[in-house]
Amino acid sequence: MKKAREQFDKITGENYKADSGAAVVMEAKTGRIVAMASAPTYDPNAWVGGISAKDYKQLTGKDSDYPLLNRAIQGQSAPGSTFKVVSTAAAVEAGYEWDGGYPCTSSYSVGGQVFKNFEGENFGPISLGRALEVSCDTVFYGLADREWKKDGGINPKKGEPKDYFYKTAHQFGLGKPTGIDLPNEVTGRVPDRQWKLDYWKANKDSWCKTGKKDGTYVEKIAYENCLEGNKMREGDSINYSIGQGDTLVTPIQEAAIYSAVSNGGTLYAPTIGKAIVSADGKTVQEIKPKVNAKLPVSKATLKGM
Numbered sequence: 351m352k353k354a355r356e357q358f359d360k361i362t363g364e365n366y367k368a369d370s371g372a373a374v375v376m377e378a379k380t381g382r383i384v385a386m387a388s389a390p391t392y393d394p395n396a397w398v399g400g401i402s403a404k405d406y407k408q409l410t411g412k413d414s415d416y417p418l419l420n421r422a423i424q425g426q427s428a429p430g431s432t433f434k435v436v437s438t439a440a441a442v443e444a445g446y447e448w449d450g451g452y453p454c455t456s457s458y459s460v461g462g463q464v465f466k467n468f469e470g471e472n473f474g475p476i477s478l479g480r481a482l483e484v485s486c487d488t489v490f491y492g493l494a495d496r497e498w499k500k501d502g503g504i505n506p507k508k509g510e511p512k513d514y515f516y517k518t519a520h521q522f523g524l525g526k527p528t529g530i531d532l533p534n535e536v537t538g539r540v541p542d543r544q545w546k547l548d549y550w551k552a553n554k555d556s557w558c559k560t561g562k563k564d565g566t567y568v569e570k571i572a573y574e575n576c577l578e579g580n581k582m583r584e585g586d587s588i589n590y591s592i593g594q595g596d597t598l599v600t601p602i603q604e605a606a607i608y609s610a611v612s613n614g615g616t617l618y619a620p621t622i623g624k625a626i627v628s629a630d631g632k633t634v635q636e637i638k639p640k641v642n643a644k645l646p647v648s649k650a651t652l653k654g655m
Contacts (some may be wrong), residue, residue: 381618433593
């Protein structure tokens with residue numbers, strides 16, 4: 351966070367604020383948590399004997415940066431390029447060859463929308479492994495777009511669309527708690543077709559009330575969402591492939607995924623506790639590692655990642 355504050359943000363025109371963050375260190379072969387931190391933090395002694403209204407306001411107010419939030423298990427954000435291991439696995443599952451030549455162009459155009467590669471880089475035809483190495487956005491745009499079209503586009507073919515990119519995310523444990531032995535862990539979000547439908551149902555009335563075909567940008571978006579917010583649009587799938595859009599993950603989910611990638615494909619439930627110990631210091635019960643799932647990826651593919 352301190353280092354980030356020294357870096358200039360081209361979007362805001364000032365240095366990054368970096369006012370919050372989280373870190374998780376996990377033992378890859380067991381899922382055990384070695385270290386975990388959430389910032390900003392606070393002194394838990396504030397609760398001893400009952401917390402004052404003033405102190406509580408300082409911990410929960412708009413300017414507090416919400417230190418009561420354990421960002422390691424409750425902080426949700428778009429994963430960005432760290433999500434590309436999921437998209438790579440999805441592409442392989444869908445039948446794309448690891449060493450195929452996929453165009454890493456400076457941009458990817460769909461209709462009137464241009465999706466750019468980071469800083470406009472162009473590496474030519476590259477493998478999936480190289481696409482991960484250089485974090486080429488346009489390779490993943492193209493793969494996700496092709497799969498969206500194969501599934502029938504905005505109006506899917508009869509029967510279940512394959513949805514490899516979304517199903518693979520669920521197989522990587524996203525969209526649900528990891529099962530860590532701490533309270534109030536959140537689920538994150540995989541914005542698949544079911545989520546799109548549920549979200550549309552919850553917001554349709556509002557969108558249809560405020561939306562205008564020829565209104566402001568926000569009104570046009572509401573109008574479009576009113577009409578087809580329940581459908582998986584081309585841009586949705588393209589943004590999703592690089593961990594943007596409506597996707598949300600937590601730091602603990604990321605740690606579990608990358609531990610699984612490094613240990614050969616076993617997705618463990620993270621654990622804080624190592625054992626239950628009696629008052630006399632004797633171990634009553636060891637808390638053994640629990641396997642949540644196996645990644646849907648071959649060992650050869652995992653090695654390439």
